[in-house]
Amino acid sequence: MVKVALTSGTASQFTDGKTEVNVTAQNVRQMVAALEGKFPGLGTEIQQSMSVAIDGVILPDPFLETVNEDSEIFILPKIGGG
Numbered sequence: 001m002v003k004v005a006l007t008s009g010t011a012s013q014f015t016d017g018k019t020e021v022n023v024t025a026q027n028v029r030q031m032v033a034a035l036e037g038k039f040p041g042l043g044t045e046i047q048q049s050m051s052v053a054i055d056g057v058i059l060p061d062p063f064l065e066t067v068n069e070d071s072e073i074f075i076l077p078k079i080g081g082g
Contacts, residue, residue: 002031002067005074010050014042028052029063031073051076 001022011019023034036043052062053074059065067073
């Protein structure tokens with residue numbers, strides 16, 4: 001199981017306020033699918049408007065990145081810039 005940390009806004013919208021959830025996954029794609037299965041709409045929201053940070057690094061294209069029970073995983077709003 002991997003532990004995923006969510007922002008309070010995302011948590012209140014999809015997980016009834018839970019800011020940490022556990023899912024079974026070996027990579028980010030599986031993690032997003034597992035989150036979608038537990039909390040319908042959350043996986044789609046992550047794909048469309050959220051960023052994934054693993055062990056303190058925000059990844060631009062994280063879906064094949066490996067995750068494990070020791071990984072620190074955060075789901076964050078995308079940061080715009082220009």
